[in-house]
Amino acid sequence: SAQQPNLVQNGSFENSSNNFGSDETNNKLDAGSTTIDGWRVSSGEVDQVGNFWPPQDGSVSIDLSGGEPGAIEQDVTELEAEKHYELTYYYKNNTEYTGKHEARVEIADLNITETANSSMDWTLATHNFTAGNTTETLKFTQITPTSGRAGMVIDNVSIVESSDPIDTTAPNVSIDQPAGGATLTTSDVALNASANETGNWTYSVDGGPNQTATDANGTQTLNVTLSGLVDGSHTATVYIEDNSGNVDTDTVSFTVDTGAPNVTNVTIRRIDGGSVVTTNDTIEVSATVTDV
Numbered sequence: 001s002a003q004q005p006n007l008v009q010n011g012s013f014e015n016s017s018n019n020f021g022s023d024e025t026n027n028k029l030d031a032g033s034t035t036i037d038g039w040r041v042s043s044g045e046v047d048q049v050g051n052f053w054p055p056q057d058g059s060v061s062i063d064l065s066g067g068e069p070g071a072i073e074q075d076v077t078e079l080e081a082e083k084h085y086e087l088t089y090y091y092k093n094n095t096e097y098t099g100k101h102e103a104r105v106e107i108a109d110l111n112i113t114e115t116a117n118s119s120m121d122w123t124l125a126t127h128n129f130t131a132g133n134t135t136e137t138l139k140f141t142q143i144t145p146t147s148g149r150a151g152m153v154i155d156n157v158s159i160v161e162s163s164d165p166i167d168t169t170a171p172n173v174s175i176d177q178p179a180g181g182a183t184l185t186t187s188d189v190a191l192n193a194s195a196n197e198t199g200n201w202t203y204s205v206d207g208g209p210n211q212t213a214t215d216a217n218g219t220q221t222l223n224v225t226l227s228g229l230v231d232g233s234h235t236a237t238v239y240i241e242d243n244s245g246n247v248d249t250d251t252v253s254f255t256v257d258t259g260a261p262n263v264t265n266v267t268i269r270r271i272d273g274g275s276v277v278t279t280n281d282t283i284e285v286s287a288t289v290t291d292v
Contacts, residue, residue, distance in 0.1 A: 026049045028046075031043050043141070064140055090156045091123055104143055185258055187231075188225055188227050203236060222238055262289070
């Protein structure tokens with residue numbers, strides 16, 4: 001069958017008004033720049049990268065962090081509302097930073113965090129989305145590292161009409177630890193969950209704001225520690241979002257009790273009603289005990 005046309009203009013970043021190419025190492029572009037044909041730097045700074053490392057396609061790739069984390073975006077036109085599309089791109093770590101890299105990828109109903117852990121090799125990412133309008137903005141935003149010039153690197157960006165059905169089935173997630181209704185004697189509680197597919201994880205405690213679990217992103221398991229919980233009843237909720245934006249949640253309730261019971265109102269009396277307790281007397285002891 002005929003190959004679908006790429007709706008992303010200049011997806012490999014080859015064409016630019018400064019004629020940047022393979023004979024150069026890198027060039028920083030500031031927010032507001034439209035130097036790269038079809039693209040604009042919407043915040044921070046990004047780098048055009050030439051021969052500093054091999055691009056995935058052509059002679060140029062983009063580092064999402066120039067002197068500081070940045071974002072680059074393009075208004076993708078010629079879409080059809082409610083039609084399904086496939087977004088692909090290649091990504092890798094910056095060779096100057098061997099830790100984890102993260103970038104936010106957004107277009108239409110797609111909003112995901114891409115994670116590169118340590119590999120310096122190019123990795124193909126494939127995601128599906130449904131257009132809500134005839135023009136949608138595709139945006140790549142640097143997240144981790146949060147400072148410096150070593151960002152996630154992207155290249156060879158493409159959007160084509162999707163030939164596969166869109167995944168509308170939510171993942172199935174369950175909390176494995178702590179057990180529901182458990183009483184725990186530590187203020188640092190392990191929260192472990194698992195799902196039947198990979199995705200991006202967040203969690204919340206006692207109805208508070210969602211917290212990211214970046215080490216779990218792209219995996220089927222969540223393992224975090226809820227630190228410093230006070231004695232009393234608590235709830236924890238985990239969320240997983242798959243690559244198609246489908247979300248599932250699970251919630252567990254448990255109790256933290258790290259203190260000894262409080263004993264008050266202790267009384268001792270002889271069973272026979274005598275007023276003096278002596279050896280071998282039968283006595284009755286009563287007290288009030290309070291706990292969490």
